[in-house]
Amino acid sequence: MAEKPLMLRLAKWHIWLGWLVGFPILMWMASGLFMAARPIEEVRGGHMRLPVEAQPLILPGSALASEEFPLKEMRAVMQGGRAIAILTGMDGSVRRVDMDSGTPLPALSxxxxxxxxxxxxxxxxxxxxxxxxxxxxxxxxxxxxxxxxxxxxxxxxxxxxxxxxxxxxxxxxxxxxxxxFMWGLHIMDLQTREETSHPILIIFAALGLTGALFGCILMFRRRTARRMPGSRS
Structure with missing residues (x-):
């Protein structure tokens, strides 16, 4: 019998906590389902980009580009007190050269x-x-x-x-x-940890939203004390 008052207090606290966190949970679930409904590439508009044929970067009068190594892009940085060009070829390979002399630099040891x-x-x-x-x-x-x-x-x-x-x-x-690791759990993708829109995540987000919505609705239900037949007041 001593446990009953404690359980009643816990039930009362649970109701008050439900009022405090019910609506934030509902908003988190709704926003999460909305964000998971479409692939991030589509959200960013990647599906609207038309394919463009890649063209090599042309640097007139520069020894950095050549027919043997057609450039896709170039980035200039300072390394060891000198200007270095980090060159990316059309095939995706990368090399470093001294910007002053154009001399290729060896790979790092x-x-x-x-x-x-x-x-x-x-x-x-x-x-x-x-x-x-x-x-x-x-x-x-x-x-x-x-x-x-x-x-x-x-x-x-x-x-x-x-x-x-x-x-x-x-x-x-x-x-x-x-x-x-927690991000992988959050989006339910422990393999690549990059897929934010897949059926499993969408299904569980929808179920979570439904449960949160029902919980918020039930908080407004007025409960009336009902006496069992033959009970005493």
Whole structure:
């Protein structure tokens, strides 16, 4: 009998909490279902873009482009105190050249990756391992088809340095990996963690919205105490 008052209090608190969180939950469910209803590419208008034939980048009077390496795009950065051009070819390959002389620069070595991380990352002097990955075999927490050096720090952070770009391509802390896992759970896609619109997610979002809507409706129902036949007042 001692448990009954406690259970009654919990039921009363539950009703008040329902009033406080019912409508936010309803809005979250409705907005989530709306956002999951269409693929993100369609939302961004990607389906409206007509295909355009790619054309090589022409640089008159420059030795950076050639018939052997037709350019798709070029990016200029400062590395080691000198201007470097990061060139992307029409085939997707990447190379670095000295902008002053046009001399191609070699791919980064493990010691180069260590030096870059030590210069640009907090705690970059505490390195536990350095490992190279090809573009088709990158770790799951990177997920980009780019050849990289994975530099692991003492606190578990993974720093990815582009082998051909000489730039830090990504920093994956332990919190980032936990967030990435939770994001996969949130969108119900633990494989790629990128698909925000698929039937399973839409179905469960619709069910959640229906349940939240019913809950909000039931909060307005007036409950009257009914006495059982023969009960005492």
């Amino acid at each position: 493990a010691s180069d990756a260590r030096r870059i991380v030590g210069e640009r990352i907090v705690g970059g002097d505490k390195i536990t391992s350095v490992r190279q990955f090809e573009a088709d075999k990158v770790p799951f927490d990177f997920r980009r088809p780019v050849p990289v050096w994975q530099v692991v720090l003492g606190d578990g952070t993974h720093v990815y340095v582009g082998r051909d770009t000489g730039e830090i391509e990504a920093v994956r802390t332990g919190w980032w990996r936990a967030y990435d």
